[in-house]
Amino acid sequence: MVSPSQVSINLESDCDPYLYEIDPIFQEYTALWNHMDIPRYFDLDTFLNVLQKRSYQLMETKMSSTDVKSIVNILKNICSLLKREKRDLKRTEKDKLFIPDTQCILRSIENICFDDEYKGVLFGENQLNCIHPFVQYEFGIIETLGIKPKRTLHLSRYSNVLPFGQKEKLVTRLRGIISAYPRDHSILNELLQNADDAGATEVHFVLDMRHHGTQHVFNDSWKKFQGPALTVYNNSCFSATDLDKIQELGHGSKSDDPTKTGQFGIGFNAVYHLTDVPSFLTRGPSTPKR
DSSP states (O other): OOOOGGSSSSOOOOOTTOOOOGGGGTTHHHHHHHTTTOSSOOOOHHHHHHHHHHHHHHOOOOOOOHHHHHHHHHHHHHHHHHHHHHHOOHHHHTTOOOOEEESSSSGGGGOOOOOOOOOEEEEEEEGGGGHHHHHHHHHHHHHTOOOEEHHHHHHHOOOOOOOOOOOOHHHHHHHHHHHHOOSSHHHHHHHHHHHHHHTOOOOOEEOOOOOOOOOOOGGGGGGGOSSOOOEEEEEEEEHHHHHHHHHTSSSSSSGGGGGGGTTTGGGGGGGGGGGGGOOOOOOOOTOOOO
């Protein structure tokens, strides 16, 4: 005997002890079920509330394999509901979505990934939580719920995406900067000056004309950026203040003079003469050198 709130007329797979389907031999008593407000299908909130409540109960302790299977069946029902309603999960709904990992621990969707069989070396890979095999083997759950591949989750943890290129005001300012800045060797001078300001003692400019493969990039959005590139290396590193200065785009009276150079000042943005995607790879100031 269970509460009517735990029962629906249709339920995909066994979700015991959280949710139940009316025994098929009793489904013909439609008037009774209507009177008791037994739904034909559970709504999304019902499934999400089960996951959220179970996560709070467990507090990152392991579940049994039977419990994992029931949770995975709830995820299957969520996928069926989304397909039936022809929609995706909203941001607020994803906040309530929890998925079992390989250790049988429930993780939020923002802290779990699936193994995309990336063969490269990922720093801190042992700190990534991969989905339980029960989830991996269920067709459609990964795609429907938007579970991230391992490379994407790793990248989101070890990168700092600067908010460039999405506001008209910023684009307009960049257009003004590069129109006033010469498109010649001065761009390299600025990068050299930045390295000196950062305390670097070694600088390399590498013109790489190769077209690299796209099979092992972190994310599909990187594929179009695997062609020729200018790589500038120095043996210093970025601080949080340095990254803030880059985002300021050189505010102030001196910043509007393209002949002025300084630590990550307006001159740095001359690199937009060369690329729409300036990218930085740096160790932190406290990261040990290898």
